[in-house]
Amino acid sequence: MxxxxxxxxxxxxVEKPSSHFILLRAPNGDFLGASDDGFATFDYVDDKAIWDTVEGTDTYRHVATGLVVEVESPRSKDGGYLRHQGKWLASNGTVGDVAALFSSGHGPAHxxxxxxxxxxxxxxxxxxxxxxxxxxxxxxxxxxxxxxxxxxxxxxxxxxxxxxxxxxxxxxxxxxxxxxxxxxxxxxxxxxxxxxxxxxxxxxxxxxxxxxxxxxxxxxxxxxxxxxxxxxxxxxxxxxxxxxxxxxxxxxxxxxxxxxxxxxxxxxxxxxxxxxxxxxxxxxxxxxxxxxxxxxxxxxxxxxxxxxxxxxxxxxxxxxxxxxxxxxxxxxxxxxxxxxxxxxxxxxxxxxxxxxxxxxxxxxxxxxxxxxxxxNRMIGPAGHLAITVDDELTERIRPD
Ligand SMILES: [Fe+2]
Structure with a gap:
């Protein structure tokens, strides 16, 4: 040719995005999100767990619901305490008197x-x-x-x-x-x-x-x-x-x-x-x-x-x-x-x-x-079994 x-x-x-959303992580790594029922944490990220920064403030806005949380300490690598309408957010997202440290991190652009x-x-x-x-x-x-x-x-x-x-x-x-x-x-x-x-x-x-x-x-x-x-x-x-x-x-x-x-x-x-x-x-x-x-x-x-x-x-x-x-x-x-x-x-x-x-x-x-x-696992009458390589049987099936 x-x-x-x-x-x-x-x-x-695909162009480099000009901005990214934020993910807020609870201490165990679960993601803070919100739905019509209020705040909750999730072990996955869909639209419910997407946050945006509110420019010029120490506030995050939940994209899907518009709910906002204020960050109590300055944003740092270790995160901050979150407050909603004067109440603290606990590690599972419930609102009350118990505060937990949430870390904010890089999220998707869309x-x-x-x-x-x-x-x-x-x-x-x-x-x-x-x-x-x-x-x-x-x-x-x-x-x-x-x-x-x-x-x-x-x-x-x-x-x-x-x-x-x-x-x-x-x-x-x-x-x-x-x-x-x-x-x-x-x-x-x-x-x-x-x-x-x-x-x-x-x-x-x-x-x-x-x-x-x-x-x-x-x-x-x-x-x-x-x-x-x-x-x-x-x-x-x-x-x-x-x-x-x-x-x-x-x-x-x-x-x-x-x-x-x-x-x-x-x-x-x-x-x-x-x-x-x-x-x-x-x-x-x-x-x-x-x-x-x-x-x-x-x-x-x-x-x-x-x-x-x-x-x-x-x-x-x-x-x-x-x-x-x-x-x-x-x-x-x-x-x-x-x-x-x-x-x-x-x-x-x-x-x-x-x-x-x-x-x-x-x-x-x-x-x-x-x-x-x-x-890899099998889940059956014997419970959960991890599947892995068996050396003895591997040796047996190897061609001469
Ligand atoms: Fe390939």
Missing amino acids: PKDKIFQETVTR LPSEYLKSIRENGWVCVPSIIALDVLEELERISCTGRWESGAFDQSVAPLLQSAAVAKIATEPVSLWLMRQYMGIDEIRLGHSPGFAILPKDDGKRNVQGWHSDFPYLWGIAGRATHRIPVHKVDGLVMGVQRNLCVSEFRKENGATCFKLGSHARGEGPPVEWGTGNANKEPGHREAKGLPYTGPEADVVEAPPGSYIVYDSRTWHRAGVNRTPHKRAAMLQAVIPMFMMPFKDTSRVYKEFINGPFVEALTDLEKRELEALMV
Whole structure:
């Protein structure tokens, strides 16, 4: 393909938001919200838990109801006591004489219901700049990208065991709520421990990723028949979503993911002539056949750093080509309903995490969420059973 005919994908740009809502956390990490019945705390974030600052005052306004709370002490990292019409808010949100310390933190730029509407209509959504800047810089540090580009990423240790920031982004509440709603099930889990995808500058020769659908569908990728869901068209059942965090800003030039937006609804994998997952891995493929399809039928989603791009796992996509001198980083998470088998064992990494130092940085709610996301379970007559890898049986089934 002539050089001027490549990289013709259609760009969809999600701008950096000019402002963000606020989330107010109780001491156990639950979120303060309100409904027609008054204040309450919730272990999830939907529109009920969204607050706005009232400029020039120490006051927060609840977006859905208009209720206001005043912050008693100056806003600090540790939070403040909240008062409504002269009464204190307790840790469960009840109004009375008992005060609790609530912390305020970075929230979404739009209401969660707007993101849900968008993913239901389009099969994908970007939740822009949802991750707080200090958490994001931690991810740059351990991935050795952005402000920390000069280092070398340690691939020998799971990212979850390198910084509390990974557990923080894995338990980010807006995207969790969104995925639960989109898949229609509260019990969701990670298909693998969160992993970095770091794309260096392209050298014009190396093979690039071909078009595919993500786990658990894996359409366009041969050779993984034990994990793949057979190609089918069923409306209303979603067996996986992909939640990718843009650690770096995602731009066409630095290899932002290329999609065929809307393809999740087709009930089929990407066309072979677009260059699918496997063919593009064969040695010398790029030199012989060129890049996978980069024409205008494909889409590139550009997004600011700290954004979650959440898409139906059936959506055809591939990594872009990085034409800048700087590495581009993302943190990838395949998320599935509890009834699906995970791609990789997450229980061992989780056990190491809870026995390590970073667990202490999590709230009680974040600890519960991470456990729910990483421990697969059977619930039956024998009670709750955690499913994990059995070494003896693993040895037995290994091919000679
Ligand atoms: Fe993928």
